[in-house]
Amino acid sequence: MNIVGLLHIGDILVILILWGILFVIQKVVLRFIHLLPFKIVKQSSFVKKVNIVLWTFFALLSVLYLGNKSLLFTVFLLIAVALAFWSFWRDFFANIVIQFNNELKENEKIKWKEITGTIKQITTRNIYLETDDGKMEIIPLHLFVSDAYTKLQQVNKPLKYSFSVNDADKNPEELKKQLFVSPWVIKHLPVSVEKSENGFRITCYTFNKSTALKITV
Secondary structure, three states: OOOOOOHHHHHHHHHHHHHHHHHHHHHHHHHHHOOOOOOHOHHHHHHHHHHHHHHHHHHHHHHHHHHHHHHHHHHHHHHHHHHHHHHHHHHHHHHHHHHHHHOOOOOEEEEEEEEEEEEEEEEEEHHHHHHHHOOOOEHHHHHHHOEEEEEEEOOOOOEEEEEEEEEOOOHHHHHHHHHOOOOOOOOOOOOOEOOOOEEEEEEEEOOOOOOOOOOOO
16 A cells, blocks of 8 residues: 555546446446336435445545555545535535435425425435425525424315216205215315206315215215
8 A cells, every 4th residue: 555655647547437437337227226126216215325325335446446546645635525525515414314314205294493394305415395385495404404303294185076966856955965974075175066957066075086086976
């Protein structure tokens, strides 16, 4: 190991070639992952974790190679990179903590400080929160993890569902009674039964599209 020596042009070329090869390997690995028939590998959080592991491995290989050529130069280089890109590294390492602890997921609703909103995206450096009034808050990750946050329970909005009953002989009050008996109709929200050309037009509220298809009278 060369402790005080400087790097030669050949050493720099080797590093560049190594990173080129590793970059190709990363692309191949990610493409292979997307072909696997497992649900977990389709998730963006899993792909992000694989990316972090691969790039960390690449960085360690480079540091080991440089350290073997010139330990002193490598130490100075690492210190210089750490200081020059300190704001980036703070967010980067905060992102690693979030990804590997599975703390946050996109579309989760949270409260951070006085901000309440839904997570729209988590990037290497920022978290994007869409507030209830439609604003987009961009929060650096190192600031985000430095304060406590609260996960809020997601509440699905009721689905307004309308359908027709083509039977003019039915009694509208009986139709309403049948709707209120149905477990798929939200009882505390309004239900309307209106006369139409061929029968009745019914409007009620249900939980989602799946439960709407189960409503019958």
